[in-house]
Amino acid sequence: MSFVLLAFKRLCRSLPFLLSLLCLTLCVTASLYANRAIEPSTAGYVALGEGEETEAMLMRLSGKGFVRYQTQETLREAIARGEIDCGVLFPADLEERITSANLEKSILFLRSPTAPLPVLFRLEIVTELLTSASPYFSTPILEKLAPGADLEDEIVNRYRYETQNGTGFVFDVETVSGEPPKETGFAVSLAVTVLSIFLFLMPLLQGCRLFQQSYTELEGRLGKKTALRTVFLPEALTSLVMTCLLLCLLLPLGAKISGQTDFAAWLVPALTAAVLSASLGLVLPLLLRRADSLQMLTVPVLLLTLVLCPLFINLALLFPQVSVFRSLLPTYWIFAAKDAPLLLGTIAILSLPIACFVLYLSKCRTKD
Secondary structure, X not given: OHHHXXXXXXXXXXXXXXXXXXXXXXXXXXXXXXXXXXXXXXXXXXXXXXXXXXXXXXXXXXXXXXXXXXXXHHHHHHHHHOOOOEEEEEOOOHHHHHHOOOOOOOOEEEEOOOOOOXXXXXXXXXXXXXXXXXXXXXXXXXXXXXXXXXXXXXXXXHHHHHHHOOOOOOOXXXXXXXOOOOOOOHHHHHHHHHHHHHHHHHHHHHHHHHHOHHHHHHHHHHOHHHHHHHHHHHHHHXXXXXXXXXXXXXXXXXXXXXXXXHHHHHHHHHXXXXXXXXXXXXXXXXXXXXXXXXXXXXXXXXXXXXXXXXXXXXXXXXXXOHHHHHOXXXXXXXXXXXXXXXXXXXXXXXXXXXXXXXXXXXXHOOOO
């Protein structure tokens, strides 16, 4: 017990360790406010024609953040200056095209080469145009089914009523578990990704202490096994305990203060990822026997984290093979623990004593 107390005192006097805990707290908390700081992608449009259906569609676009421009030249200049990301040109006879349900070549898309996700922008435009034209698609069919019956006004008014009240084109969505679907916001995804990076880096940097000159001198005086048992392992385990205590405080409190209530649900996955990363931090020095080699490992891991972890987009939906590789990524373990908490939790509980035993056994085989 005295070794643990001494390790706690050393960590409390360790400026890098205290700064890492402070950076963990500040970075994760700041990430929870990302939604309020990031501006959405902007788009504009030019509509030369007029009409009831045209104005209704343009009002819906303006309500979703689309900016109206008077001429094609001003729209193109705005895209070139970077004021907006995408644009669309509607023809002068747009009202006639909508009411006749003849929409061929009704849209000219303009985009910047750096526009994020322009496909989503195009889908939004097409959806609004089809929504406006949808009641007129049925007119030719009704004329054949009921010759002489003029039902166009009744159908159009009904469509407008459903659209204005938000009851048109509504679908029921269920998850496999039967629970209501929940969408994880960008702020929570960013905070979880930042948290996973810190949980990987902290035990990895702790493992670098094995190669520091001060620890090497300590091994020379006490012996490798004794130094490992009385200094390194108590520090590593105390660091893990302090990190877990910080997580138990940070996640619920951060979720409450920021209003991102979904973030509190990541507490158990975060604790699981912390234990798994700590176990990895004990085993890696056996494979990479230089401090600079351990530190260089952070570069590919961080780059792969940005690509493979579901921060901006889940690449596994596009490339299923990605799921095999990212399971080996330490920063992904927090996401995996969210999907399989029992399995990963059991592995985490077993991995820590195994890692300690393997590290101690390797030192026993090394001559002092």
